[in-house]
Amino acid sequence: MSRKTLALWATIMIIVFTVTIIVYPLIYNPQNIDRVLPAPGQEVPLPSGPIGPGSPPALPPAK
Numbered sequence: 225m226s227r228k229t230l231a232l233w234a235t236i237m238i239i240v241f242t243v244t245i246i247v248y249p250l251i252y253n254p255q256n257i258d259r260v261l262p263a264p265g266q267e268v269p270l271p272s273g274p275i276g277p278g279s280p281p282a283l284p285p286a287k
Contacts, residue, residue, distance in 0.1 A: 225233075
């Protein structure tokens with residue numbers, strides 16, 4: 225693969241990545257901008273507890 229082809233491919237991939245991660249969510253869900261690009265000093269809340277295969281199912285709060 226020539227250098228020109230490699231550079232073109234890398235440029236296209238960077239553009240696709242940027243659009244996918246930043247631009248697309250802003251267009252389709254602008255009210256959740258803090259999840260995409262959190263404000264400086266703001267923490268993004270993460271789900272608590274283990275998540276994945278083998279973890280216990282989430283239980284509703286006790287009444």
